[in-house]
Amino acid sequence: MDSHSTSGGSGFARVVRTPVALIRANRRPYLLLNSLAYGLLTLGLVLGAAFPGLNAALTGGMEESGTTDLVVSLLATPWLFALTITAVNLGRIALASIVLPSLVVPFAGIPVFCYFAVETGITLAPVDHATTMTLIPHSVTMVVEFQAYVLLLLGAYILGRSWIRPSSVGAVTRGRGYLRGLQRLGWLALPALALFVVGAIYEALSLTYLLPLLFT
Template sequence: MRLLRRPLQIVRANLRIYLALNAIMYGLALLGFGLGLLFPNLNATQVESLQDDGTAELVTGLLTKPWLFAATILGVNIVKLSLLHIVLPSLIVPFAGIPITAYWALTTGIVLAPAGSASWIPLIPHSLTLVIEFQAYILLLLGAFILGRSWVRPRTIGAVNRRQGYVRGLQQLGLLALPALALLIVGAIWEAFSLYTVLSMMAQQ
């Protein structure tokens, strides 16, 4: 409970920023989704890039093994999206993870835009996946924002210099990473088993 209480306190103390990050992430995903529907070529380009880099083939091969699929999703979400998109850039350049992840949210919306009537069905359970995983990334983005603000303006976190501000901001990022990790685990399991169930039902029809 103590581990959960501290992150909640951080969110409450930075509620406006947290709500703004929610609006940015979900808003850009919805914008991308709309663009994908209006301009199918955008969706086709994004899907083709997933096929070229082997992502689509990997997903197809793992769909029949939901636990392995969940572990793969979790690994990608932690390493690629959480660490490489949010945390590591923000450790080097203040706030850098925010625009990088915002662009990812936009392209994710484009990829999710259905290309045909059958493509709408997997979106029903996958919409919950989006909500869960986005919340994890938003918590990390909030931590990245606090780190950047503490680094640039140490007094906002009660620090006397930038070095101390950086350390204290990093501590808050670490605290927010704990519930973010829990959400990513839940999201990965839900995504793997919901897609497995839906696609199995579609194959039987």
């Protein structure tokens, strides 16, 4: 039972302490979601490397849509690139793929994210020398960003469980359980947001300054 209470404490200490307490209270699902997220990402990398046609199809679609050209143009301005990456991670993936589906259907964001994780792995697969070298600094970005996704997945899990089984959060009705689950999702979203920002800044700086060194 998740008997965590968000009462007590204030300020920055509470912002740190509450998500940590939630992770500890839900250690098993947290570890399982980590295994799921990083495992599916790795599966995608293996599939993309083993079947280059899959990688070519996804990257080709990005080129046709203009996504690749946009990324290249933004690299000239690292801070703008970091801001754009943060907005994409928050809007298209965190909100649209994980949070919003889970607000409507219990746990719905988890399978949607699973598809995204495999697709991401295929897209970033080391199919040639250039992509292999790019993956070296970008692997840090993937670890950081996927940890942010895991925190949101944990929040989606807690929300779904609270909704279906209100007693898990000490609630009597499903409506109360939903609200308490939503509150816990909000607490976990705070460190996820911080990780998204850190990951975007590192990605912008590594692609702008570190990656060119690997090709010299």
